[in-house]
Amino acid sequence: MAVQHFKTSGFDAAVEAAPLVMIDFWADWCGPCRMLGPTIESLAAQYEGKAVIGKINVDEEPDLARRFGVMSIPTVVFLKNGLEFDRKVGVMPAGAYTQVLDENL
Amino acid sequence: MSFDVLIIGGGPAGLSAAVNVRARGKTVLVVSNPLEENPLWKAKKVDNYLGLPDISGPELLKTFQTHAEASGASFLTGRVLNTAMAGERWYVSVGSDVQEAGALILAAGVVRSRKFSGEEAFLGRGVSYCATCDGMLYRGRRVAVLGWSDTARREAEFLTEIGCQVTYFHNPRSCEITGGSAVEQVNCDGTALAVDGVFILRPVMAPTDLFPGLAAENGFVTVDRQMATNLPGVFAAGDCTGGPLQVSKAAGEGLIAGQSAAKWVDSHRK
Numbered sequence: 001m002a003v004q005h006f007k008t009s010g011f012d013a014a015v016e017a018a019p020l021v022m023i024d025f026w027a028d029w030c031g032p033c034r035m036l037g038p039t040i041e042s043l044a045a046q047y048e049g050k051a052v053i054g055k056i057n058v059d060e061e062p063d064l065a066r067r068f069g070v071m072s073i074p075t076v077v078f079l080k081n082g083l084e085f086d087r088k089v090g091v092m093p094a095g096a097y098t099q100v101l102d103e104n105l
Numbered sequence: 106m107s108f109d110v111l112i113i114g115g116g117p118a119g120l121s122a123a124v125n126v127r128a129r130g131k132t133v134l135v136v137s138n139p140l141e142e143n144p145l146w147k148a149k150k151v152d153n154y155l156g157l158p159d160i161s162g163p164e165l166l167k168t169f170q171t172h173a174e175a176s177g178a179s180f181l182t183g184r185v186l187n188t189a190m191a192g193e194r195w196y197v198s199v200g201s202d203v204q205e206a207g208a209l210i211l212a213a214g215v216v217r218s219r220k221f222s223g224e225e226a227f228l229g230r231g232v233s234y235c236a237t238c239d240g241m242l243y244r245g246r247r248v249a250v251l252g253w254s255d256t257a258r259r260e261a262e263f264l265t266e267i268g269c270q271v272t273y274f275h276n277p278r279s280c281e282i283t284g285g286s287a288v289e290q291v292n293c294d295g296t297a298l299a300v301d302g303v304f305i306l307r308p309v310m311a312p313t314d315l316f317p318g319l320a321a322e323n324g325f326v327t328v329d330r331q332m333a334t335n336l337p338g339v340f341a342a343g344d345c346t347g348g349p350l351q352v353s354k355a356a357g358e359g360l361i362a363g364q365s366a367a368k369w370v371d372s373h374r375k
Contacts, residue, residue: 031198034189039191045292058242065242071287071302072229073240077296091187091198093317 001079002052003044016082020051023077023099025070027059032091033074035040039094043101051101081105106179107189108134109301109370111197111206113185113315116143117352118343119212120169121359122366126210127176129367134179134206136199138308140166140255144214145352154352165352182309184256185213186235188316193373195338201237207373208366209328211334211341212359216311216349218253223282224305231288231302234310236260239302244268248302249291251277257306264304288301312345332362338373340366 001014006014006023015021016030024040026033044053058065058073068077068084078086110126112119115137126133139162140146148162170361173178183199188209190196197204233239236250240263247270250261260272274280277293282303284290291303307354312326313319320327320335325347332340342358344350 027238027241028139029241030235031201031203032235032238035187035189035196035203039189068289069230071231071242072233072235073242075229077215081374087229093189096317 003004003041004052006054006056006061006064008061011064012082014054015052015079018052018079020101021079021082022047022051022053022101023068023079024053024055025058025065025068025073025075025077026055027057028071029059030073036074036091039097043094043097046098047101050105078104106134106204108132108179109206110134110208110210110366111136111195111204112210112212113137113197114210114212114214114309114343114345115140115170115180116145116166116212116214116343116355117169118345118355118359118362119210121356122210122212122340122342122363123173123178123359124176125360125363126367127173127178129364131367131370132179133315134181134186134204136181136183136197136204138184138254138256139182140170142256142308151352157305169356179289183251184306185310185315186238186277190337193338200235207370208338208340210332210359210362210366211312211315211339211345212343212355212362213309213312213315213345215344216307216309216324218278218307220311221280221282223288227282227284227288227303230286231284231300232282233302233304234306236264236304236306239304240264240267240269243302246270246301248271248304249274249293249298250304250306251280251291251293252306254306254308256308260304260306262306268303272300276337298329312341330361331365332358333365338366338369 109131
C-alpha cells in the first residue's frame with residue numbers, strides 16, 4: 001500500500017479503525033523532511049497489510065499539526081486505534097521507526 | 106545535486122580535503138558557513154604553519170579557499186542539519202535543500218558550547234535547530250533566537266519576516282529552557298522571557314547530532330589512520346577529531362581524509 005496522505009476530513013475515521021498507524025508530519029520547505037521522504041515510502045511498502053503509513057503536510061493541514069502539538073518537523077507520530085503512544089522528532093535512521101513498528105505489530 | 110564527495114566544513118581541514126579529492130579526479134561539494142565566521146578568521150597571527158610565517162588567519166583562510174576554488178571544488182554556504190544514508194548514498198540537508206554524495210568528510214571544527222538545560226528535553230516541543238523548517242509553525246507566536254553569528258542573525262530576520270515575534274540573543278553563554286508540556290520560558294544570562302519557541306542556531310552541530318550512531322569520545326570523533334569513522338563512507342578531519350587544534354594538523358588530516366574518501370568512492374562505484 002502506498003503512503004496515505006491524510007487530510008483533516010476523514011482523519012479520525014481512518015486512524016481509529018487501524019490498529020497501528022505511523023504518520024510523518026512534513027512540509028515542502030523543510031530539507032530534512034524531504035530527506036526522510038524515501039525512508040517513509042519504503043516503510044509503507046515494507047509494512048503493507050501490517051500498519052498504515054501516512055503523511056500530513058503541516059502547511060495544508062495546520063489543524064492536524066496543532067492537534068498533535070507538532071512544533072518541529074519532521075515529526076513522526078505512532079498511533080494505536082487513534083491514540084498516540086510514541087513519537088520521534090527529527091530525521092532518524094529507518095531502524096528507529098521499524099523498531100517501534102515491530103514492537104507494536 | 107549529486108557529488109562524489111561532500112565535505113561538511115570549509116576551514117583548513119575541509120579545504121585541504123577538497124583539493125585532494127579534486128586531485129583524484131572526483132567531484133566535491135564543500136558546505137560551510139561564510140569564511141568570515143570561521144574561528145581562524147579571528148587569529149591575528151599564525152606563526153607555526155610551515156613556510157608561511159607571520160601570516161594572519163584571514164589571509165591563510167583566503168589562500169586556502171582560493172586554492173580549493175582553483176582546483177574545481179564546488180561551494181555552498183549553509184549549515185548542515187541532518188544526514189542520512191539510503192542505498193549506499195549519503196543525503197545531507199542544508200537549510201531547505203538536500204544534497205547527495207557517495208562519501209562524506211566531516212570537517213566542521215569543534216562545538217564550543219555545551220547543550221543548555223532543557224534543550225534536549227524540549228526538542229520538538231518548542232526547541233528547534235532549523236528556522237526554515239519550523240519557522241512557519243510559530244507564526245504569530247513569541248520565539249527566542251539564540252545565535253552566535255551573522256548567519257544566525259539573518260535567520261532571526263527571516264523569522265520576523267514570516268510573522269514570528271522574535272527576540273534575538275547574541276552570543277548567549279548560559280541559558281535555561283523551562284516549561285510544561287511545551288516550552289514556556291527561556292532564561293539567558295539573567296534575562297528571562299516568556300516564549301513559545303526557542304531556536305538554537307549554533308555555528309556547528311555536534312557530530313553525534315549530525316550522524317546518529319557516530320563513535321566519539323569526549324566530544325571528538327573517533328577515526329583510524331585513514332581518517333575513517335565507524336560509519337560507512339564517512340571520514341573526519343581537523344579539530345573535530347581532537348587536538349592539537351592547529352592548522353597544519355587539520356590540513357594534513359584533510360589530505361588523508363580526501364584521499365580516503367576518493368578511494369571509497371572508487372571502490373563503491375556501481
